[in-house]
Amino acid sequence: PYPSLNKTSPLLPRPDPTSLAPKLLATITELSSTATDLTTAVYTCSGSYLHLLPEAFAVVRADTKVNTTISKEALITKDSSIFSADDNSQTVQALVHQIGPIQSSLEALKGKYREIMKTLLSLIVSLALKMLHSHTDSLLSALEEKVTSNNIALLGLGKTILDGVFHDAVALYSA
Secondary structure, three states: OOOOOOOOOOOOOOOOOOOOHHHHHHHHHHHHHHHHHHHHHHHHOOOOOOOHHHHHHHHHHHHHHHHHHHHHHHHHHHHOOOOOHHHHHHHHHHHHHHHHHHHHHHHHHHHOHHHHHOOOOHHHHHHHHHHHHHHHHHHHHHHHOOOOHHHHHHHHHHHHHHHHHHHHHHHHHHO
8 A cells, every 4th residue: 555665666866876976986085095106206206316217217107197097087987977966075075185185296296306307207207297187187077067066166176276286397397
């Protein structure tokens, strides 16, 4: 006589099976550690001729990991359905918390320009920075299609902050 309230009941809200927000959140956690690794690799550059190449390659490897992680996040976001309200908030907040670590990595790269220039890898770093900026833009563009309008403004603010730091770092390494 009463309707059954089991998992297939249309009366209960069900999570969207095509939402990849949980997978994206896990990848954002991975971004946190890769950005920290990049900053550490950059700060380790001593400018010593004895350690020059290993230190420079460590920076390039760490940058590649950050780049790969952000690229993966963009692909996950593009493949996902629109995020639920909870996923929306969690995802945007998690990404907002990554602005600082990414900004720190870019500032560290700017600060270690002279040491990295000695390795003759500045062209590689410049190209890696341009690629990282492009992948970051792709991620933010993909997210704008998945989040609510009130979070789009927050993403825009984060993009503005990162664009400025990317611009400065790319300009320095492209000179």
